[in-house]
Amino acid sequence: MRDADSGTLAEQLFHSLTEAILLGELAPGTKISEPILAQRYGVSRGPLREALHRLQERRLIVRSANHGARVIVPTPQMLASIFAVRETLEGLAAKEAATLMSDDELAALADGVRCHERELQGSEAGRHNALGKADEDFHFRIAQASQNPLLIDLLCNQLYPLLRLYRSRNDNSSLRKRALTEHQRVLSALRDHDPEMAELAMKRHIASAKARRTMALQSGSDLDPETEKI
Amino acid sequence: MRDADSGTLAEQLFHSLTEAILLGELAPGTKISEPILAQRYGVSRGPLREALHRLQERRLIVRSANHGARVIVPTPQMLASIFAVRETLEGLAAKEAATLMSDDELAALADGVRCHERELQGSEAGRHNALGKADEDFHFRIAQASQNPLLIDLLCNQLYPLLRLYRSRNDNSSLRKRALTEHQRVLSALRDHDPEMAELAMKRHIASAKARRTMALQSGSDLDPETEKI
DNA sequence: GTAGACATATGTGTTGACAGAATAACCGAA
DNA sequence: TTCGGTTATTCTGTCAACACATATGTCTAC
Structure with missing residues (x-):
């Protein structure tokens, strides 16, 4: 059941953030600040950004260049x-x-x-x-x-x-x-x-x-x- | 038609690598070495890794922790x-x-x-x-x-x-x-x-x-x- | 000759720092 | 008071370097 790389920080972050979004801890429409989020999870921005790119493909966040990411808003x-x-x-x-x-x-x-x-x-x-x-x-x-x-x-x-x-x-x-x-x-x-x-x-x-x-x-x-x- | 962030290196790499895989330039089963691929495209490993994470979600490559990524093999x-x-x-x-x-x-x-x-x-x-x-x-x-x-x-x-x-x-x-x-x-x-x-x-x-x-x-x-x- | 262990080397995972862009704050003029 | 411009700060994008794990190759023992 180990999905791809389960030990890396990026992988753990990906799952943690997914849960956080689906549970509403990261409310819909929330602007995601990379430095703040990285500090909250106690990691660097590198793995966090990798997780964010995966979340983008999963349609859980939307990103625009130089504008950052936002949690998707359900419609x-x-x-x-x-x-x-x-x-x-x-x-x-x-x-x-x-x-x-x-x-x-x-x-x-x-x-x-x-x-x-x-x-x-x-x-x-x-x-x-x-x-x-x-x-x-x-x-x-x-x-x-x-x-x-x-x-x-x-x-x-x-x-x-x-x-x-x-x-x-x-x-x-x-x-x-x-x-x-x-x-x-x-x-x-x-x-x-x-x-x-x-x-x-x-x-x-x-x-x-x-x-x-x-x-x-x-x-x-x-x-x-x-x-x-x- | 600008898909999310079109100006970033990670975005350009994502599209370039997608095309390279679909055109067969990166043959199925190819082991992807991050340093080599980064050098080939003239970028650093950071944006490359972000693109690879997106390719993983698109099912074009498979990754395992500490083992690197491979281009998917069609079956x-x-x-x-x-x-x-x-x-x-x-x-x-x-x-x-x-x-x-x-x-x-x-x-x-x-x-x-x-x-x-x-x-x-x-x-x-x-x-x-x-x-x-x-x-x-x-x-x-x-x-x-x-x-x-x-x-x-x-x-x-x-x-x-x-x-x-x-x-x-x-x-x-x-x-x-x-x-x-x-x-x-x-x-x-x-x-x-x-x-x-x-x-x-x-x-x-x-x-x-x-x-x-x-x-x-x-x-x-x-x-x-x-x-x-x- | 083969199997196992050790050392080297390559590569991935992670971090911190730097450059450019965008937002926010501030100030001045109408 | 309000609008426009300017400055300052924050944040994103990018890069280079470090730490650790894995793979490779060699050497020794059997």
Whole structure:
């Protein structure tokens, strides 16, 4: 699992900064000052700049010459773009997975769905993280099962992280139940090794998730346009 | 069109190295020595390393800690992965373009196709480049017409460049004629503003192109496994 | 003759410092 | 008071040098 060079400062910075952006510690629109950020992480500007160049390719920051870098600001348009691409790509993943998944992989996926179900019926405390993990785990497993390295990379390393920028805090359990039902439907199609059904079920699930996410984004709407500077 | 920072050395190096890799000047599997490459391009190692980190994210080189970077080696498996992803993404682009394309954009696209047609009937000399350009232009225009920034970036900046690694020298005109026919079919669907038909026509075209490319790859098979070192 | 260990050398990772550009602050005039 | 110009400072881009890890080559022991 050691991704390329895991020991270098640039690599650690790349992952730390990715997490910081996705967790909101580096707020959207934040102007990134290389000296300040380097001092905060206790490193020199060299490795930091290398990490920033990678973040640029991952679309997490935007850079312009002699003007510095800014954390990307999520927009409804970009959310729509992500979901449109995600719908087709995850549909493809489900289609491929339907023919490729082994019994062991199917069992593991079913375990995850059952775990998801239990979480939903469980107590209120600490559900959000567990449910979020369960959902991510479901899609992650299916992407892996496609055995398409490019598809896996696009989904797991580019789209899923980007989506975390839009994660909302307020989602009720009725929507969660709906998601679980859709997961079960996808799982059923995968068990039947039915590519077309799996693709369609997954595409419908993503479209449904898009509607939920968009709704939550509008109700929450905690976008602060002030471009704070670290 | 100025992509981010166009004036910096790191940016120029990024584009130069991208071209060098896609043109084969930096052969697949080549071990990249930072001092040597920096000297060749007349720059320091700083900007070069920043460019290399971006190339890593673009999947054009692979890096491992304290071992340096190597130019990616194209494999039939990766070609299959690219085409599988490309088929769905270009299908999506065509579907979106069918409802969004203006009359002007359609006219420009039709012009391109007619130009493509003339090139096919023209003389032998210098057809390859013109035909390759015409083909790329066709897909490029449709991607742009989707008005989906993420989709445009994935296709134009990531998949199309990667495909150039597999470009073959030997392709006969009968295959070219087939491609033109498929282009005309996609154009026809776009003119009718028929999303489903456009998507299907484009997906079939990509699948057909995959077959052509795979065939050419097997017949050509000019893969040299020796990992030369610059 | 071969295997293992040591020494050399090349290369990557990192740092600090310098030059040019852009932003910010300041001052003066209308 | 406000607008324009000028100065000063901060920041980005770039470079050269240092430290450490890895690879290479040689030498000795078996």
